[in-house]
Amino acid sequence: MFSRLSDKLQDVFKDLRGHGRISEKNITDALRDVRMALLDADVHFQVAKDFIARVKDKAMGEEVLRSVTPGQQIVKIFHDELTTLLGGDAAPLNLTKPARILVVGLNGAGKTTSSAKLARLLKSQGRAPQLIACDLHRPAAIAQLATLAEQVGVPVYQPQAGETDVLKVGREAVAWCDQTPGDVQIYDTAGRQDLDEPLIEELRRLKEFLQPQEILIVCDAATGQQAVNVAEKFHAALGLTGIILTKLDGDARGGAALSLREVTKQPIKFAGVGEKIEQFEQFYPDRLAGRILGMGDVVSLVEKAAEVINEDDARRMEEKLRKASFDLEDFLQQFRMLKRMGPLQNVLGMLPGMANLKGSSIDEGQLKRVEAIILSMTPQERTRPDILNARRRQRVARGSGTTVTEVNNLILRFTQMRKMMKNMGQMKKLMAQARKGGMLGMN
Template identity: 50%
Template structure:
């Protein structure tokens, strides 16, 4: 989503390279590039004007540190301003002093509000908070059925009274049932509406007055661009909201909504939807989003994704196998599947500093090679997966695997030889032997290549200006400890 914006901003940094210091004269061209980048990203016009004015003032007043180039210093100023515009810190969901916490979901038609309701319920359930979803959308055909289906998928109950009941009464009864059952959080899914539909807006106000929610979240489609901020402001003025959930942030929207909502509406973005899957909801961290926009990656989000998938005990066992060179194809297959559970390869790579420069073709080739490796490993016997050396000395085994997977014997041979070199390298790293050249395990006919090969490792722009986000708050309870596995 932010690729075009990141490319535009990088061209702005180039305007300052080779300069001795930041001055009014030499930052004007860079500021024009930043202004153009933000406008093309569909950022609200007033936000752009204020942003550029603040950056110009701060850049000229900033002291250039020794060893830091002017372009790097300018990037740091832009980074700080981006964080300030988007809200500076993550604003967590409010928690009531006495359960249940009531969350009212509002939004226009077609913004993905019902799906966002289920995503939020799953997010809270992962924090060991019990939830009840309440279906008050009696107007859209199958809206109640959709929420019930999603509830079964994520194992969260849904309260509904059919499509003939009054939405206000459904909401009130749902909250009463949650209180009776001792549920931690009630999430009320309301009907989608239009700004100009005053009857529907009045109904939303009546629902809010009836249940007195602790949070009123507006679900905003990132594809609406500049209008997203105005929508948030309008809903806030008429209904009174406490925050926004920005959906479809993984699509081809230009990102302007993320930069506009807080400044124009005054209300924070609390969560972002980054995919169609019900697991694809993330808390919104302004500093992490600014890092992604500037091509610095988002390591903290990557680690959090990994923590959701990797078990600490498994990670320790894997470490022991690596140190003793017993890491086998079964382990490798498990790691590949865990990697897939974290999301698409492209989405993961964009979180790694510097990797956002990989082209779509390279990412597609990488996805293809992962599938290719998986197919060949699936054609191996349990004994062959456990002891890769069997394949090195047996052409007949490699031919059988090639026929079973639909690839050539040379592909299998390359997989085996690359795996053995990777295993030796991992053992050497684990024993403090440094970082030798990474074998291209995904090579052999258009692989991803080695991103760390000499002269090819990309450098994030303005890396010195990176300021990582704060670690996520510790959960109240943990069913089992989790850690960062071996990828």
């Protein structure tokens, strides 16, 4: 996500930080590079122009130019302006009763999947969402929503097969919602390959009947400026209240995210960051600005960790690490926990300074081989790796579809890690004994 833009911005900031004092020429040259980077990232021309003007106005101030660390001051200005560009504070959903959400957009943007992902997210927050299938045009759309609804464990309304009257479906769905336990109604509507008047008219009629609190458009980040143009037209016709941006994990440029808020004046409320049903999150402008500028996103990292880490397991693991009794079974459990947090490259991007570290990409295939090697060991071998002689290692390599060299490397790295933990434990004991005996802190 935003890898190309992030790389170029990091190069610009590195150059600025290298100057003890910064002149107007330094800033002008840097902003020229930033402007080119924004345009290359498919940011709308006018959005890029206005953004650069605002940054330049603040960066040219005496407070920055005479600062002890002008480079850092300019990075902060960029962060603040990027946050504003992306929408400022996070905008929550309006869920006042009857709490109806109309999900709109073109075919292929991910409306049906996003509707189900939103339902799952609301359910995890203690809400009781209901899904309503209103896409009467796309073959199998109703069946797809029903399958996803079952997957996330929420009720779904399905119209009769062959139904073509969306207003009739809306009336029947409202009656069904009144009889079905729930507090948030999510309407998955029809799309088209292109924006056309029949589609808009159908959505207008449905909107007039439902009077939804939220009208969210689903935009595919990978389509760049097309997503911006589509959102602008939908907003003019329906009056959008927010944006769901999908496929952020696959878009190296990311210009749509930086342009949508500015062009439509509506907040990006949610982001799809992967294909899995749980890879959907509330959009926080300040956090994304931090990721783009290589500052990481520790808050999101902690939140993701809290979702997948069991408190008792964490305490048990801490005890094992302290006693250096950590084995390959524990390693496998931690590895799986980390995978539940999402693509490891995304997790790495949340660490400050790591997002754009050259050569920091993770080979997911290699990690799968590590897991296969451990799974090919017996329970005894996982808890006591020292019994893995040459014959056992050959068997593990055959069972995991890897080579003996790969098995040897894994065991070597694990042994070194456990030895380091043991040394750390011994050092802590020595320090504790030294303090107790009055060996430290002597005048």
